[in-house]
Amino acid sequence: xxxxxxxxxxxxxxxxxxxxxxxxxxxxxxxxxxxxxxxxxxxxxxxxxxxxxxxxxxxxxxxxxxxxxxxxxxxxxxxxxxxxxxxxxxxxxxxxxxxxxxxxxxxxxxxxxxxxxxxxxxxxxxxxxxxxxxxxxxxxxxxxxxxxxxxxxxxxxxxxxxxxxxxxxxxxxxxxxxxxxxxxxxxxxxxxxxxxxxxxxxxxxxxxxxxxxxxxxxxxxxxxxxxxxxxxxxxxxxxxxxxxxxxxxxxxxxxxxxxxxxxxxxxxxxxxxxxxxxxxxxxxxxxxxxxxxxxxxxxxxxxxxxxxxxxxxxxxxxxxxxxxxxxxxxxxxxxxxxxxxxxxxxxxxxxxxxxxxxxxxxxxxxxxxxxxxxxxxxxxxxxxxxxxxxxxxxxxxxxxxxxxxxxxxxxxxxxxxxxxxxxxxxxxxxxxxxxxxxxxxxxxxxxxxxxxxxxxxxxxxxxxxxxxxxxxxxxxxxxxxxxxxxxxxxxxxxxxxxxxxxxxxxxxxxxxxxxxx
Numbered sequence: 001x002x003x004x005x006x007x008x009x010x011x012x013x014x015x016x017x018x019x020x021x022x023x024x025x026x027x028x029x030x031x032x033x034x035x036x037x038x039x040x041x042x043x044x045x046x047x048x049x050x051x052x053x054x055x056x057x058x059x060x061x062x063x064x065x066x067x068x069x070x071x072x073x074x075x076x077x078x079x080x081x082x083x084x085x086x087x088x089x090x091x092x093x094x095x096x097x098x099x100x101x102x103x104x105x106x107x108x109x110x111x112x113x114x115x116x117x118x119x120x121x122x123x124x125x126x127x128x129x130x131x132x133x134x135x136x137x138x139x140x141x142x143x144x145x146x147x148x149x150x151x152x153x154x155x156x157x158x159x160x161x162x163x164x165x166x167x168x169x170x171x172x173x174x175x176x177x178x179x180x181x182x183x184x185x186x187x188x189x190x191x192x193x194x195x196x197x198x199x200x201x202x203x204x205x206x207x208x209x210x211x212x213x214x215x216x217x218x219x220x221x222x223x224x225x226x227x228x229x230x231x232x233x234x235x236x237x238x239x240x241x242x243x244x245x246x247x248x249x250x251x252x253x254x255x256x257x258x259x260x261x262x263x264x265x266x267x268x269x270x271x272x273x274x275x276x277x278x279x280x281x282x283x284x285x286x287x288x289x290x291x292x293x294x295x296x297x298x299x300x301x302x303x304x305x306x307x308x309x310x311x312x313x314x315x316x317x318x319x320x321x322x323x324x325x326x327x328x329x330x331x332x333x334x335x336x337x338x339x340x341x342x343x344x345x346x347x348x349x350x351x352x353x354x355x356x357x358x359x360x361x362x363x364x365x366x367x368x369x370x371x372x373x374x375x376x377x378x379x380x381x382x383x384x385x386x387x388x389x390x391x392x393x394x395x396x397x398x399x400x401x402x403x404x405x406x407x408x409x410x411x412x413x414x415x416x417x418x419x420x421x422x423x424x425x426x427x428x429x430x431x432x433x434x435x436x437x438x439x440x441x442x443x444x445x446x447x448x449x450x451x452x453x454x455x456x457x458x459x460x461x462x463x464x465x466x467x468x469x470x471x472x473x474x475x476x477x478x479x480x481x482x483x484x485x486x487x488x489x490x491x492x493x494x495x496x497x498x499x500x501x502x503x504x505x506x507x508x509x510x511x512x513x514x515x516x517x
């Protein structure tokens with residue numbers, strides 16, 4: 001049991017923290033300084049449940065003037081406590097690195113506690129790394145000056161965190177392409193560095209096609225299109241695309257990952273029957289894939305797909321086109337599954353890249369004849385579903401099935417005739433695999449059409465009922481003596497008659513086909 005005195009102290013501490021926290025939220029600078037002056041550790045007083053000090057919280061909330069005043073009021077006896085870290089391992093300098101508004105704070109903090117420069121949080125990030133994550137060029141350049149005198153080995157501490165992510169990766173993930181270009185130019189050895197997923201900076205960029213599409217938000221509607229069409233908005237988007245393109249061009253010039261290829265399978269003849277022993281899935285139709293001698297070293301295997309294939313999967317046309325422009329021979333790259341760029345483009349429904357390769361007449365003649373390790377031709381690939389694929393727009397199953405059939409016909413048009421009936425290692429032709437893969441979609445499309453037809457039938461019957469009733473109800477009534485409509489000579493009566501006949505005819509016509517469906 002705690003004593004009453006201890007309970008009272010805890011209650012006072014909680015009240016003090018509540019008052020301090022509320023004052024920080026409300027930007028009550030003078031009240032914060034007054035409250036800090038009344039506690040022993042002043043600005044280094046622990047305020048939050050995550051062990052943030054007052055200086056942590058004020059710095060992160062960009063109250064630079066308050067932070068500078070608290071630092072000035074800090075007694076020299078407490079300077080050794082400035083290295084205090086919160087639950088994430090972040091110091092005051094880490095928090096200062098989250099905004100360029102804190103540049104003066106960063107200078108003052110390092111003046112009082114130089115050791116903060118090398119401290120890392122629980123992710124292995126220094127303040128310099130954190131400044132890149134938040135895209136703060138001023139703080140980044142300031143901290144770069146501080147480590148400029150360090151050796152290359154010692155600088156690596158600041159350039160890479162524990163999971164192998166570098167500041168180049170961080171800048172690309174934060175969409176800070178100008179900063180990424182500056183980093184890549186200054187630290188060229190980071191271009192080939194791979195993160196924990198085995199990805200280089202160019203591979204990450206290849207997975208972000210939106211960075212090269214200034215009009216990607218125009219699909220939001222007419223009003224959004226008008227707003228985004230203003231000169232200021234266009235200039236911002238175009239500059240972002242230009243920076244991404246500039247970075248991609250620089251990284252592509254030094255990337256030769258496409259050279260690390262597999263020989264693939266030389267299909268000497270199509271397999272037209274299902275008899276005999278099917279080829280091994282491991283070895284395919286020919287020899288097992290063995291990596292050629294490349295820049296990666298004899299026998300080394302590429303850890304992840306090269307940027308060309310990643311760009312193809314994600315639909316990043318700019319990078320795919322740029323790589324093929326710089327290195328036309330990259331179009332012949334084959335991955336560990338025996339797939340070439342056509343297999344990948346077809347599987348991921350990237351028609352623009354498919355057309356790009358199709359225009360390369362000479363390589364296309366070889367690529368369309370290739371089969372992967374499972375014996376799949378490029379036409380088989382149409383029937384191979386991508387697990388995480390989601391269409392750009394929500395469509396009914398009937399429309400999806402129609403698009404799948406159109407895509408099959410599109411690929412069939414470039415497939416050599418003698419490969420149309422080729423069977424893969426599962427003894428399935430391309431058409432058989434397509435039907436099997438789309439069986440559920442076909443069932444869903446049939447049900448969708450039935451429900452749509454039923455709905456149309458109900459509406460058609462209602463319209464027909466109203467039109468039929470209207471046909472026997474003459475506006476204005478008939479002449480009591482002759483029986484002729486009183487409004488027969490009026491122009492609008494003629495319009496009524498014509499529209500009523502048309503609505504009745506169309507409604508009755510639509511009811512019959514809908515009933516048949």
